[in-house]
Amino acid sequence: MVMRVVAAIAVLVGHLWSGQAAAHDLPPGYNNFGVPGFIETPNAHSAPDADLAFSFSRFAGQTRSTLTFQASPRLSASFRYAAIDNVRSPNGVVYDDVLDRSFSLRYRLSDETDYLPALAVGLDDFAGTGIYSAEYLVATKALNPSLSLTAGIGWGRLAGVGGFDNPLGGRFTDRSKQDVGQGGALRGNNLFKGDAAFFGGIDWQLTDQLGLVAEYSSDALDYQDSGNFDRRSPVNVALRYAPRDDVQISAQYLHGSTLAAHFAYVVNPATSPSGGGYAPGPVPVVPLRAVAPSDTAIAAKLADEGLRLHAISRHPGRIRVEVVNLTYRAPAQAIGRTARVLAAHAPADLRYFDIALVAQGVAGPVMRLSRADMTQYEFALEGAATLLSTTQIDAPATRPMPVAQPIFNWGISPYITPNIFDPDDPLRADIGLALDASWSPVPGVVIAGTLRQRVAGNLDQATRMSDSVLPRVRSEFALYDREGDLDLIDLTAAWYAQPSPAVTTRLTVGLLEEMFGGVSAELLWSPDDIQLAFGLELNHVWQRGFESDLGFRDYDVTTGHGSIYWDMGAGYHTRLDAGRYLAGDWGSTIALSREFRNGWSVGAFATFTDVSFEDFGEGSFDKGITISVPVSWLSGRPSRDSVDRTIRPVTRDGGARLHVEGRLHDLTRELGADAIRGSWGRVWR
């Protein structure tokens, strides 16, 4: 059974990845809901693979902000945050200022051909309050490179005008009235139910930058037209202007009565604005001048390259070094630069360079590069591939060689802590300065801490109190923001070990995160020959005081998870955690992500525990999206830092997991052979 499920998922992943971009020259265009489409209705086009679109629209008291990710050539997923004035509920009550979060999914079933249109199916707002709830099947065909036609059939919101009996018949005839409950729960029982209606549109690209769009919208806007505007016509028109490939602006006339504006900005994580980046060139393999080849001189040359020499030993014919990669996102670049320093400055009788990357005393595989191959292939057309084919890759050393000296690092950097979904003020943030320091007296032992001084912000103005019936392990976050300007975010001692090449362990004690302190133990098994890794983590933690000092509150819990990490290929990753969460609830988390070699990652997660939707409160269960943006991608300068954000529609107490720095899967992955091979295109960079 398990094999069958795995096979089915593998086939699905294959299909997700197999799609080609639709055979048309038109830009996909994003509609006011932030998904590929015309104005208010969707079309069947897909954005280019991996496009990440930030879309904003405003009309008649509605502001919609949408983040849409083209997760595969066929599948896109959207998260939307809408502020709507005067929402009329099905029972006639009108609500002011509704802040609504919703998700959308769409899948391109078939590609456009010379004769057949592209076909896509979509689900809107299937897990929120349902204000924008709709399903559709839509077809788009380009008649020529600048003209395309779209026709579709919609249910739910898209069946408000010109509706007819559901052609699916039977149990699809009736769509139940909105019962939002706590919101957030999946409402699969309504999908494709109730009346249906047709919609369609035409997209005429006048010039490379200017397009004219007209649509027939079957959306009656039942919920949104109370007092904001008169819906007089189902026809909408728009003028779309794309001054650059990544920007789309449109001016619209909607429903025969109101003006609207839409803006979309697109980034593609798979492409880099700086190409290969602006890092200074590497040390030539054969330099004009070499230094005297002492260990100290080699360490200094490595330091010039942003690498720290962790250990060095000389053997007949070869030299072995372990280095800490402080600088490069691509591990292969760190290995390449290390090898260049050795080729340039180590004595000529050392013909082989054994190089391993080390982090927190945990070592990656030993890469043996030959000086002769490096000299021969430095400028060869396929020099990177050829060098990989001649590089011997050995299992990690389980007993790293002694470190030369204790390591102390510290730094001060600005920080920003946004909180974007407070119903009272959807855009709150604090800014300030963070002091990070770490001390590693011996390999594998790290004592580290973070102190933050708030400088400005309004997080302390949040007055909304938790109404949670569970232990308030996360929902009182506002109290942590409010109390104290100088916060000790974490202060830990950690011990990392590698008892065998495939097994790593971690033991961390101290103030683990802003809200919890205690002890955390983890074991990770990453077999070399399969794309799975298995983790086990056990923690006992006490809730910290709101002042973020050394004090604790009267709540402690034993929490922990078993985890399976699956590298599905093509950059797709799945993580499954099962265990006990901070509020004492038992359950599991599934997290899907698409990760790019350059460090970008976009993902989503959901946690279901034995806490009922009602006890969980607003949102029904914990879920969210994660985005990680590498600083090197933004700046073009080498850096291992990233901007990481987890966006939760609501922060509640059910399904809450402890945060611990240095979790082993992240730590070991960037040292591993897969990461080195995956970034080998940068070995000569």
Place this chain on the structure above:
Amino acid sequence: MRYLVVCLALLVGCASGTNQEVGRIRAALTPARIAAIDVPMVLVEAPDIGVAATLLQVGRNGDVITWQTRDGVQLSVRAGVIVATRGFGHDVMSSDTSGVQRALASRAGTHRRVWSEPDGDFGLVFRYVDCVMGIVGRHRNDGLAGPPMVTRLREVCDGPDGTIRNWYDVGPDGFIWASSQWVTPQIGSLQVTVVKR
């Protein structure tokens, strides 16, 4: 240290490679200043992105010389033909220049240029263009060093991204004293002029 001495000798500072007005360094490289330079040096100008810098040799692997600006931007050149760049961002990672070198030696003929560029996600993209080499004619050497007269060769390449036009000013011994070589769409052409051989 030697680099600093050279820079001081030029009195123009050695360009950092950014926001440097193209032409200013060339104007500052007067015959008297060039005469004072005692190490090989090239001037590289990128008119499409508006930067220019002088570069000194930092490496020599076989017949490939690597030149570098003060801030680490590199140009690796085999017998006057660019084989790799680093630090421009949209760099040439590697290339096969055997065809163009044969064409330069025979001063005519057709050949294929193949090179790789970073793809933004730590991979490489390989590209190629098909080219024709021919002689434009002999003219007065208006470079910064070399014989009074040079032969200009022109290389015209057609590829999927459009037409590329390169030129090479070659001395009687086949040495390239100045050239304009297209690199990548984002950098455009690099004009490489020998200051000191």
